[in-house]
Amino acid sequence: MHVAPSSYAGTGAHIDSYYAASANPAPERPPLVGDHETEVCVVGAGYSGLSTALHLAEKGYRVTVLEGARVGWGASGRNGGQIVNGLNASLQTIERRYGKDTARFVAGLVMEGGDIIRERVKTYDIACDLKHSNIFAALTGAHMRELEERHALWRGYGIETQEMLDRDALRAHVRSDLYVGGMIDHAGGHLHPLNLALGEAAAIESLGGTIHETSPVISVDTDAPRPVVRTAQGTLTCKTLVLCGNAYLGKVVPGLAIRVMPVSTQVMATEPLGAERARALIPSDACVEDVRYILDYYRMSADHRLLFGGGTVYGGSDPRDIVAKLRPNLDKVFPELKGVTIDYAWSGNFALSFSRVPQLGRLGANTYFAHGYSGHGVTGSHTFGRILAEAIDGDLSRFDVFASLPWYPFPGGRTFRVPYSVIGSWYYGLRDRLGL
Template sequence: MANDTRSYAGDGRYPDSYYAASRNIIRTPKILEGEVRADVAVLGAGYSGLSTAIHLAEKGYKVVVVEGAGVGWGASGRNGGQIVNGLNASLDTIRRRYGEEAGAFVGSLVQEGGKIIRRIVAQYGIDCDLKDGNIYAAYTSAHMKELEHKKALWERYGMNDHQLLDKAAMRKLVNTDAYVGGMLDTTGGHMHPLNLVLGEAKALESLGGIVYEQSPVTRVEHEADKPVIHTARGRVIADVAVLCGNAYLGNVVPKLVSRVMPVSTQMIATEPLGDRADALIPSDTCVEDVRYILDYFRLSADKRMIFGGGTVYGGTDPADVRAKIRPNLEKVFPSLKGVKIDYAWSGNFALSFSRVPQMGKIGKNTYFAHGYSGHGVTGSHLFGKILSEAIHGDVSRFSRFEKLPWIPFPGGRMFRAQYSTIGSWWYQFKDAFGL
């Protein structure tokens, strides 16, 4: 089994993260062997794949999910656990690039992903420490102007759930002098991401769906009328296939390789902080700042500070995650200088050049979704629902996303990481000087 998963997931074990150590469901992997038939075969047991599968199973479809490692092994089980509304690309960017109609369409659905999460958690009794509220933090007056504009723009599309915060109001919610202000989104939130995705897999199985783990996909016959997903030991033949490998799809589907680039981000979890935790984030909301290379953080259920940030284009891991992230933590919370860090880990998300996630078809009956660009918690759940609608016959929302043009990375696959790194320097310069 170790040899089967070595291509991208080592021996298939979860990384040494706080989430893996505190997961509340321990699964016994079911490995795909022989031939299986299904109405729908989904590649990838992360948020996109399981959202698609749950929505379809609720409609009566026989759904099989194939996962190369374990449920939530990739970004779905490693992320910051933040329910942040919107896409990486702002509504302004979408309006400017694709037109006012596209902006209005995206504006009408950017809060839907969070609603889907809350519905699934409530309906299936998923224990994932779900809490409400997220804060966008501003370091400079220029950042505050961005937030003022964002609030006004979102109100234009009917979203009246944001509250601007001056420095004093911000400090009551997040006890630090690092920020000049911020904005609270009451419809955001946070949770234990691995427990969420594990709970979703259990929900799917309660609906009759099957999840095969430790079954790396070797190839996909996506041009066939009945797509076939092949693994080392078996295959799934289905009426419809859905590809949700995202940053970990690798070269399994060559047509999708150039569309996204893996980017790694890093996280740490401190020792439990006890009463100190409540003093640091009295609001118990999650927080992300509004810089191009941003930091994000929140408290866990057992009062650890979970703090993340940084990017490495191309998806490689830094040599020392603790050394990279600790200075950012101590800049925001000087009182945590020298605090013990119990866990440090890294993981990849899939970046699209436009920063807009992509959804489409390759072949007659094979769908895909990927490229959430660091905003995948809500976007993946939304895209899963939209994919299920299209497969069930309502392509109205799917077609809108499918028609958005994708832009290749400058430099092609060989040099895209270098070009993206160079491009990010300009934005880091702007952040550093408050421009």
């Protein structure tokens, strides 16, 4: 039995972001009050929890989701909204670290998350401004060689949705003089992330599932034959428990807290630029990210704002001035936007694993978990939600592959993981600046 601190989310209301300001209407769901039972309890109404719950509800399971704040309050409602295929750890890294068989297995599912999202949007008529294609932009010749290596390797595994772009070809998608070329993934895309989460929550309820908001979990008992989850006002006993708190699970389960580190990233939204000006900057309306270690990522919203993100703060704290942190990079990418008004700026945490590979596993016989997407959670969470649902339904074939991969603690443990990671980011940032 582990007891956690009080709620991390204040009133539980969404933070002041562009996404919250433009969110679709959604009901306020009541907290868990009293003692209840369910077949499957899912902790966390972000993408991992929602994906798991929706897959299980579609299979006929009785599912209850507990969320400490509002649906999509964490990273799932604050991220850059980019559908980027792959894990944070590249296929090159996975092949080198775990062998070709594991790399072949991962290659077989790295496109799955985007397909799940598109299927969900279509099946449940989710209004989330879904658009197609993402760009990887190169600032140096070394970056181009890295992309060419990735392109060749992915083609070797049968993935042929990517296309290399020289400088002129890239300008048909991104009108910035900063880049020497890039690569487009035609199977990528972008969307309004909070509205996707809200739509998936509504889909779960349409199939008979239950969601309790403002119900932060204060303890879990994973040793009992039927796991018990306790909130401030109630308990939920279940046959199967799924922990999907990711960066916001806190210390509820210390054995999971040591596996990942919260890292914050920042996003800001400009004033509406108008259709003509937006099209002049990103003609194809694809989303863009560069290939540096600490990268910029950006896209146009449905109402023609530039949503521009980047930066990292290890440990998950918010920078004092988000606009001051991001504005210099925006001005380098699009100098013509100097002086444009920034209407929103916000921050949020993702969970970083030391290996940069997401982690799936079990605690005891009846408690499952997924976390550690390391900044690639939009697609990965949807895939891993399906894999968790498969495992709970009796098909452990894909779950066991990921569960068997070794995980590594951050050097120095919780005390020194932040300074260690900062030193690493300085090193890779220097390599980026030197064009290595």
